[in-house]
Amino acid sequence: MTRLTSEDFDPEVLKLFDGYVHGRLSRRDFLSRAGRYAVGGASAATLLAQLSPSFAAPVVAPSDARLTTRYQEFPSPQGYGKLRGYLAMPASAKGKLPAILVVHENRGLNPHIEDIARRLALDGFIAFAPDALFPLGGYPGDEDKARELFPKLDQAKTRADFVAAAQLLKTLPQANGKVGVVGFCYGGGIANYLATQLPDLGAAVAFYGMQPAAAEVAHIHAPLQLHDAGKDERILAGWPAYEAALKANHVDYQHFVYADAQHGFNNDTTPRFDEAAAKLAWSRTVAFFKDKLGS
Incomplete structure (x- = not known):
């Protein structure tokens, strides 16, 4: 087919x-x-x-013997009180590793995002993907139901949960204290947001995410890598102001636009997936994390 x-x-x-x-x-x-x-x-x-997404063919199987994976809960005092996510790491790592927070689209922790976490783990990172929908029962296994749940979140508490998750990754026994974040769509906006909130964030990668207010850019200390789709008018509309603020505040950033791609081009579970753009963007992402965080 x-x-x-x-x-x-x-x-x-x-x-x-x-x-x-x-x-x-x-x-x-x-x-x-x-x-x-x-x-x-x-x-x-x-x-x-x-x-709509089809999760039938993950890139890295959940049972891949090269990895150790589990669901884990952490406290989040300023957020909903407790967060839960999917933790993936190499099964035979030698020494401590940098950690990457993986932030999902506006559907919660679906199988695609778990697959992204496993891909990062195969590249030598600890990856943790929280489920923002956990306070509402977690990702329901149905994209339409997830869509209905997402607006019910208290975004102030949800953002606090992601801040807590990034901070907790520094303290994992297997981690070396260096933390990065990668996010997609909604998660790309969270990646941008976390860069304004965490002075010691090691690196942030945002795929087609909403940009922070220009006034918040002064708080960014992490190097950024930003991936946008050429046919994504909604996100690109915010780029000129963001770029001006990044330059004015001397932020270390890379911005890539994939001319023929649609919003969501990295998500290989939908027809908006663009294989060439996704392959290039992902290779840039992994190289960026290895450069900024080590591996």
Whole structure:
């Protein structure tokens, strides 16, 4: 079966899907508006199903013997009180390793993000991926249900949980005290946010994430690597102000735009995945972490 790509969908359908994913459109609104672009006997519901994630083929299997993985809880006094996430590390590491906080999209800790954590562990890092939905019962195993839960979070407490997670990674017995963060979409915004909150953060990588307010950029001390999609008008609209603030505050940053890619291009579970852009962005990400954090 041929894998669908973003080229198989009308650009307007992709815009509608982006609105649905990010809560600007309800499911009913998406189905109503997308129906006019359905062709060849397909329906709007078919389009939605085709664009939605499929977790059937992870890059790194959960049972990979090269890794040690587990779910672990940590205290978060300023957040919801307790956070839970997926911890992955090399099974036969020699010496202590740098740790990377992995921040999911606006769906919670789904199988794709767990796969991202395992990929980082294979590259020689400790990776911890918290589930922001844990206070509401955790990722429900269904993307639509996760979408409905996410707006119910108290974002002040959720952000405090991510701050706590980054700080706790410095204290893991297997860690060397150096911590980085990588985030995607919502998580990219959190990666940007954490860079403004943690003076000792070792490195931050944001994939198509919302930018912090210009006034907050003065608090960034970590080197940044930022990945954006050329066809992501919503995120790119905030770039000029962010870039100006980064330059004004002499922040060490790299910014890459993948010209033909869509928002979400690194997520290989959906048709918006762009293999070439994702491969290049990921190689840059791993090299950046190894340079800034060691391995």
